[in-house]
Amino acid sequence: MTLTATSFDWVRQVVHRESAIVLQPGKEYLVEARLLPIARQMGLADVGQLVDSVRTRPSPENTRRIVEALTTNETSWFRDGDPFTALTTTVLPALQAARGPAERLQIWSAACSSGQEAYTIAMLLEDAMPNAGSRVSITATDLSREMVERTRAGRFSQLEVNRGLPAPMLVRHFSRASSEWEVNANLRRMVTATECNLAAPLPRMGPFDVVYLRNVLIYFDLSTKQAILRRVRSLMRPDGWLFLGAAETTLGVDDSWERVVLGRSSAYRPLKGA
Amino acid sequence: MTVFETAERRRVGDARPVITELIDGTTVQSIAEEAWISLVGEEEVLVPLPAELPADVLSSWVDVVGPWTGSVVLTAGRQTAEELTRALLRESAPEVLEEEDVVDAFGEIANVVGGSVKAALPGQSALSLPSVGTSPEVRNTADVCRIDLTWRGEPVSISVQGALPALPVPHDPHP
């Protein structure tokens, strides 16, 4: 056991602050088991060192990884389904009307984790429009190289495909690959995965018609939130659409966005002249 | 001679694969880990640490019949099997476990692990209902993929083993 009481308390406090989830005393082994892979990835010997490292050099990205490792088991497909419903019911028809038939639609799944969001978008568009394969390109980015590689591979465990993926979509878009499931090649070709740190200057990408930037901003302080939103906006088309997490908003952070209610969810669009 | 044995057998017209050509221990282990998370508890950890099984063991297994035919066998000490049963039944576990409870719960773990193993094998196969008791014997030592794990410090083994005897070694035409 490498985890001291002080380190465990620090993890408890962070998890409680960021997710409102309470880790009871006695869950030290859970913290150890879930955080050890992150420590190893960072080249650290154990979870104690990981905690020390993040305490002395605060890093929103690493804080986020710690919180996610302790609060979510697997990412869901169609996580909070409303932003995906809005994509096919409102956003796609609007974009198809505004763009020429040969223009490519560019979509960005920012902080893509293991790729469920990017492939959810790919499946929906493949089912909603003919020639999606040649009309759509989806860029999936994450800070973690491991996550980028997982997204690129498009392989998911049995537990992962059970999470919120409708069975008809599973059989239509996936094949068995030993004990896992693999996204079909036509969808994998639509998705390009690369490493990207949202808190630093962004690489040249886009311009994007739609950006999914969900459950990321909550981990950053106000000035970083503002900087991220500004950089994201500079990579978007003027009539593009931004989806944030259900608990996130641009209101009070960056006033150069217009909030649009789409059914049960909402999107943000760059304000003209802002 | 030994070096050429496998190639020789295939040339003799044998299309029957052995399990080690179809699945590896790492895959069986990840299958077992997922079954444990689902059935035993979301925070239950199977550690890839071999330990010696006690004298009094219980096995549960399902048979897989298809291009490869054999059994997926879960073996643990009787007390560990009972502890697994309590973990599955949680608050509805009776004070004193009946043999029937253990057969049911321990068998269901074999069913879930066996279903995933079957799906990882090539081609179509059928799955039997689970059995519980003394493990079927290993018929061909080359046709076994076995992993040894510990759960809550107690040994648990999973053996994916062929049901058919080893094929006869073809006679050497040039003795």
Add this chain to the structure above:
Amino acid sequence: MRALVIDDSRAMRRIVSSILIGLGYEVRDAGHGGEALDVLNEGWVPDLATIDWNMPVMDGLQFVSAVRSNPAWRSMTMMMVTSESEHTQIVRALAAGAHEYVIKPFTADAIRDKLALLGLLPQEVVL
């Protein structure tokens, strides 16, 4: 809402039932397809049936077909919950009339996610 949990393993019936009870369902269970049809014929027609595939007496696929052939039971949503996990098996079950398919092993969250997709979460549960 009502759910009928059909599985030959008592432990598995307990696991699925406790997840559904936790979500606010009234639950009954059956050890195979035949017992489940008895429950329906009694007049207790649930909103949801969770159905194992491999069971003695009457298997899950036969049960799905039997339910499909009776128009009185059309409103019932059928969700396979089974260790049968090949691509072709899922296609067969959907073709026979199952609405959803959960592969064992699953977590409680997986059941909840699928019910959310089907619009069968009795109470608003934050995902």
